[in-house]
Amino acid sequence: MPVGKRIYLKRKLPDPELVKGFEGIPASNVADCMERNCAMNPRIRLMSSPDHEMVGPAFTVHTRAGDNLAIYAALRFCHEGDVVVIDNEGDTTRSLIGEVMMSYLRDQKKIAGIVIDGPIRDIDNLQNWKLPIYATSTTPGGPYKEGPGELNVPVSCGNVSVNPGDVILGDPDGVICIPRKDAPEILPKAQAFHKKDDEKAVLFSQGKVDLSWVDDSLKNKGFDIIDDIYRP
Ligand SMILES: O=C([O-])CC(=O)C(=O)O
Numbered sequence: 157m158p159v160g161k162r163i164y165l166k167r168k169l170p171d172p173e174l175v176k177g178f179e180g181i182p183a184s185n186v187a188d189c190m191e192r193n194c195a196m197n198p199r200i201r202l203m204s205s206p207d208h209e210m211v212g213p214a215f216t217v218h219t220r221a222g223d224n225l226a227i228y229a230a231l232r233f234c235h236e237g238d239v240v241v242i243d244n245e246g247d248t249t250r251s252l253i254g255e256v257m258m259s260y261l262r263d264q265k266k267i268a269g270i271v272i273d274g275p276i277r278d279i280d281n282l283q284n285w286k287l288p289i290y291a292t293s294t295t296p297g298g299p300y301k302e303g304p305g306e307l308n309v310p311v312s313c314g315n316v317s318v319n320p321g322d323v324i325l326g327d328p329d330g331v332i333c334i335p336r337k338d339a340p341e342i343l344p345k346a347q348a349f350h351k352k353d354d355e356k357a358v359l360f361s362q363g364k365v366d367l368s369w370v371d372d373s374l375k376n377k378g379f380d381i382i383d384d385i386y387r388p
């Protein structure tokens with residue numbers, strides 16, 4: 157098996173009902189149930205205009221920096237409902253994908269979304285699409301198509317480890333990764349957290365909140381509250 161050029165067609169997949177369960181829960185609420193320790197770096201941001209959250213199992217791509225042969229391979233082998241997650245070795249100089257490839261992924265493969273740790277192009281059209289597209293930036297400079305690269309191996313995307321079949325959740329705040337084996341434990345916690353968070357926002361808006369802990373914390377940490385102006 158040529159390490160660096162392996163295309164795994166199979167992944168362990170999460171229960172589809174479980175994946176569906178995350179729909180409608182803000183990524184921030186789920187992240188809070190994972191000790192706030194699962195969010196991709198904010199360099200990866202929403203580039204399109206979806207009217208829904210992105211959720212689906214990760215179809216992972218490790219591509220050579222600035223090269224999209226492995227992404228073309230993903231076009232062949234990914235499945236409906238997948239979130240295609242692309243590790244581009246941190247390159248920021250070449251777009252990996254544009255409107256042409258995206259059209260195939262949206263209309264033929266019917267993926268749930270795509271997360272690219274690197275630039276894209278053709279943003280004038282893609283920015284209006286409903287397909288959730290996350291990427292770092294844009295550049296007209298295009299990719300090469302030489303390889304190597306691998307599909308459905310562990311990758312690093314936005315500084316987060318993603319395994320094939322992990323649950324990927326994205327909303328306008330950004331993207332998180334919920335490891336497949338942890339997802340059944342996280343879902344009920346996130347559902348409860350979401351309900352409580354909504355209630356908390358209403359109470360805060362009405363001023364029905366006890367903030368005395370802030371005073372205690374400031375005191376314990378040695379803050380100085382000064383009843384004067386700052387003099388440079
Ligand atoms: O040239 C490429 O490989 C990528 C591209 O612009 C497109 O998909 O529209």
Ligand SMILES: [Mg+2]
Binds near residue numbers: 253254255256277278
């Ligand atoms: Mg193009």
